[in-house]
Amino acid sequence: MIGTKILGFGGYQPDNVVTNDDLAKIVDTNDEWIRARVGIESRRVAADDETVADMAEAAGAKALASSGLEPSDVDLVIVATCSAESVMPNVAPTVAHRLGIKAPGAFDLNAACAGFFSAPMTSALRAEKMTSLIDWNDRSTCIIFADGAGAAVVGPSAADEPTGIGPVVWGSAGDMAQKITVAGRNGAIAQDGQAVFRWATTAIAPVALEACRRAGVKPEEITAFVPHQANLRIVEAIARKLGIPRELVADDIITAGNTSSASVPLALSRMAEQGRLQPGTPALLVAFGAGLSYASQVITVP
Numbered sequence: 001m002i003g004t005k006i007l008g009f010g011g012y013q014p015d016n017v018v019t020n021d022d023l024a025k026i027v028d029t030n031d032e033w034i035r036a037r038v039g040i041e042s043r044r045v046a047a048d049d050e051t052v053a054d055m056a057e058a059a060g061a062k063a064l065a066s067s068g069l070e071p072s073d074v075d076l077v078i079v080a081t082c083s084a085e086s087v088m089p090n091v092a093p094t095v096a097h098r099l100g101i102k103a104p105g106a107f108d109l110n111a112a113c114a115g116f117f118s119a120p121m122t123s124a125l126r127a128e129k130m131t132s133l134i135d136w137n138d139r140s141t142c143i144i145f146a147d148g149a150g151a152a153v154v155g156p157s158a159a160d161e162p163t164g165i166g167p168v169v170w171g172s173a174g175d176m177a178q179k180i181t182v183a184g185r186n187g188a189i190a191q192d193g194q195a196v197f198r199w200a201t202t203a204i205a206p207v208a209l210e211a212c213r214r215a216g217v218k219p220e221e222i223t224a225f226v227p228h229q230a231n232l233r234i235v236e237a238i239a240r241k242l243g244i245p246r247e248l249v250a251d252d253i254i255t256a257g258n259t260s261s262a263s264v265p266l267a268l269s270r271m272a273e274q275g276r277l278q279p280g281t282p283a284l285l286v287a288f289g290a291g292l293s294y295a296s297q298v299i300t301v302p
Contacts, residue, residue: 003163004154005155005157005300005302006153006154006165006299006302007068007302008063008302009062009153009265010066010152011148011262011268011269012058012266013147013148013256014045014148018042018043018044018045018146020040026136027136027142028139029139038232038233039253039254040143040144040232040257042254044256044257046129046132050147052081052091052127052149053079053094055129055149055262056125056126056149059126059265060077060095060125062269064099064153067302071102074096075105076104076106077101077125078106078108079092079108079109079126080115080116080125080126080261081126081128081261082112082261083132085132092108112180113228114228114289116150116265116287124152125151126150127150128149130146130189130258130260133182133188134188134189141189141191144231144258145258145259149259150262150263150266150268150269152265152268164300164302166214166215166217166297167211167215168295169210169296170293170296171293171295173203176195177290179196179199179292196292197231197234200230200238201238204227204238205238207286208286210296211286215297217282217284219284220243222298223278223282224271224283224301225249225250225283227239227285228286228289229257229267230253230263230289231258232253232254235253236249238286250267250270256270264285268285279301280301282301283298283300
């Protein structure tokens with residue numbers, strides 16, 4: 001996108017840590033089984049009274065501080081979520097008000113785990129309370145999903161600098177939409193994990209390579225690879241196909257779980273805190289999830 005760049009990231013995770021051993025007390029599973037299949041050691045679970053708006057506000061405040069902007073500088077707020085507590089009101093206006101942003105454009109969108117890329121020209125927050133959609137007796141899902149929020153502030157590039165956000169490559173595989181579902185408004189998440197695994201490890205690497213091509217960046221020039229934190233085995237398989245060294249790959253899922261649309265910005269925020277991002281260099285992002293929707297693009301690290 002000509003003339004745009006990411007100005008800052010922010011992330012938020014609830015205080016409550018749920019380990020694999022904790023889950024083994026309520027469902028037929030164990031630490032070794034979970035690590036072997038999805039690579040998760042622990043995940044964060046929001047308090048009963050902690051909302052999607054609460055988490056989005058916390059991540060948004062950090063992103064604003066990181067960007068160096070004031071609330072008055074922001075004119076559009078988007079919240080990507082598939083787990084808002086109610087259909088109306090939408091979350092974005094509430095979050096904008098809490099952040100002190102006066103009368104911005106504000107709306108929510110739902111592209112499930114691919115939500116980070118669904119409005120690539122805008123400044124947005126991604127917040128999910130996925131545990132509100134979990135059947136805690138279903139070990140195929142309760143071991144994976146978690147709660148959290150991530151945010152990115154997007155602004156204009158200077159006239160004399162290149163764009164900092166590459167072209168987005170996106171699409172969907174609607175013929176597989178029933179592989180990840182929530183029945184009705186009050187249902188729990190159900191998924192065909194094996195089918196999603198096979199699809200993601202086959203279909204996503206070519207999408208990421210096309211994002212590199214359109215951005216004019218070679219895979220070997222990438223300094224950070226931040227895929228949706230769906231499953232560590234999927235993350236590692238895609239990275240191998242792209243030839244990206246393991247030390248450059250985000251692995252936030254190990255301690256954060258799968259936070260759906262929040263996972264990419266949350267992982268970016270964590271990598272920044274760990275000193276694993278190199279400002280001014282290209283990072284490759286890719287997300288995929290229910291729908292099945294997918295998207296990828298290259299950004300310049302702020």
